[in-house]
Amino acid sequence: MRISPKTIREARQISRLLPPLLRPTRSLEVATQELSWIKRELPKSAWKNAVLQRMNHTPLQYILGTQPxxxxxLITKxxxxxxxxxxxxxxxxxxxxxxxxxxxxxxxxxxxxxxxxxxxxxxxxxxxxxxxxxxxxxxxxxxxxxxxxxxxxxxxxxxxxxxxxxxxxxxxxxxxxxxxxxxxxxxxxxxxxxxxxxxxxxxxxxxxxxxxxxxxxxxxxxxxxxxxxxxxxxxxxxxxxxxxxxxxxxxxxxxxxxxxxxxxxxxxxxxxxxxxxxxxxxx
Ligand SMILES: C[S@@+](CC[C@H](N)C(=O)[O-])C[C@H]1O[C@@H](n2cnc3c(N)ncnc32)[C@H](O)[C@@H]1O
Missing domain, CATH: 3.40.50.150 (Vaccinia Virus protein VP39)
Structure with a gap:
């Protein structure tokens, strides 16, 4: 399923970190959720790198380092x-x-x-x-x-x-x-x-x-x-x-x-x- 330009525009208006997350998640809702976890669990200096890794399909659990x-x-590497x-x-x-x-x-x-x-x-x-x-x-x-x-x-x-x-x-x-x-x-x-x-x-x-x-x-x-x-x-x-x-x-x-x-x-x-x-x- 392709992501519509409208969804990408909407994502960019919310945060510049959101559009790259649309690639692995295919949905604005899931991308928003993932960004909120990244922001909550990692220091601000790590956000951009985390988003880039996630854009290349690295599982979120490896980026955050844990899985409930x-x-x-649990530590997950x-x-x-x-x-x-x-x-x-x-x-x-x-x-x-x-x-x-x-x-x-x-x-x-x-x-x-x-x-x-x-x-x-x-x-x-x-x-x-x-x-x-x-x-x-x-x-x-x-x-x-x-x-x-x-x-x-x-x-x-x-x-x-x-x-x-x-x-x-x-x-x-x-x-x-x-x-x-x-x-x-x-x-x-x-x-x-x-x-x-x-x-x-x-x-x-x-x-x-x-x-x-x-x-x-x-x-x-x-x-x-x-x-x-x-x-x-x-x-x-x-x-x-x-x-x-x-x-x-x-x-x-x-x-x-x-x-x-x-x-x-x-x-x-x-x-x-x-x-x-x-x-x-x-x-
Ligand atoms: C599907 S994963 C399950 C991991 C964990 N139990 C879970 O539910 O998340 C299967 C595990 O089996 C291990 N494994 C594969 N071949 C094995 C073998 N011959 N003997 C013991 N462990 C093996 C893998 O290293 C891997 O950790």
Whole structure:
């Protein structure tokens, strides 16, 4: 969609910093919102440079250096995936589930942790609720682990972050495995469906992946003897793949996000603490 000269004129009348923001945002309303964040969060001397970076499609979160996630403001730098609202939404549901079921002493593994958004949210809120627990989180990327550790320090967390490859992870006992793995198949990543700023700036190792990650996650669940799991995904085929891989003692279902899109596959073989109660559909 092209931006009309009228919109550009309107933007210039409001602020000379606004027209460049129309290029990545395509809307006066969004550009105005982004400019207000830049002005609020950065010193005046940094505004012009921030606008120029944004004009070239650098994600706003890398420019501002943070992204809200729950009640946290997570450090977000190039080299690590920017946490998404869809992930926050299901992580909050898991958290509410654990709190309302008093999941005392639960042992959680978060695989492919990125900024550490999922385990840090669970850790901070379970601590506040007085629910004892342990959480380990792994990522193959040293940069992700470095940033996750910065976030961990910022929020005084007790999460143990480790640089590990999911595919060679040594088994340890856990009760719940959470993960938002790379799940965009290469052909979709290369299509126009993925936003330019995502393709240009976010690490492709964090995004490109498919069934191999779900196969490995199911192996990890088995190796860790976990009885609940939740994996973010983007495609029905990925959910069906998980359902096919697990044994018959597992109940498996899917959860949609609030935009109505398929978002997670959930499995449980624990009758008392059954995470599939969050599902929209049991498979
Ligand atoms: C989609 S991002 C999710 C990050 C974070 N959990 C979130 O929700 O924002 C996937 C993450 O998986 C990591 N990753 C990719 N391959 C991996 C592997 N073989 N083992 C462990 N982590 C991996 C990437 O470095 C990236 O941080």
């Amino acid at each position: 996630f729950g009640d946290m403001d 190039p080299g690590v995936l920017i946490p998404r609202w869809e992930t926050e939404e299901w992580a909050v549901k898991v958290l509410d589930f654990l709190i309302s079921n008093s999941a005392n002493n639960i042992r959680i593994l978060d695989a492919c942790t990125g900024t550490g958004c999922i385990p840090l949210l669970l850790n901070s809120q379970l601590q506040k609720a007085g629910i004892p627990h342990t959480i380990k989180a792994i990522d193959i990327s040293p940069r992700a682990i470095e940033i996750a550790n910065e976030n961990s320090t910022k929020y005084s967390s007790t999460v143990e972050f480790e640089q590990q490859n999911l595919f060679t992870l040594k088994p340890e006992p856990f009760d719940l495995v959470t993960s938002n793995p790379p799940y965009i198949p290469m052909k979709d990543y290369l299509s126009t469906e993925v936003e330019k700023s995502v393709r240009r700036y976010e690490p492709k190792e964090a995004l490109i992946g498919d069934l191999e990650f779900y196969t490995q996650l199911v192996h990890t669940v088995d190796d860790c003897d976990a009885d609940n799991f939740i994996f973010e995904l983007g495609y029905q085929t990925q959910a069906e793949h998980v359902k096919r891989l697990v044994s018959s003692e597992w109940t498996v279902g899917t959860l949609n996000d609030s935009a109505g899109n398929l978002r997670c596959v959930i499995g449980s073989k624990n009758m008392e603490l059954n995470l599939t109660s969050l599902c929209n559909t049991i498979m």
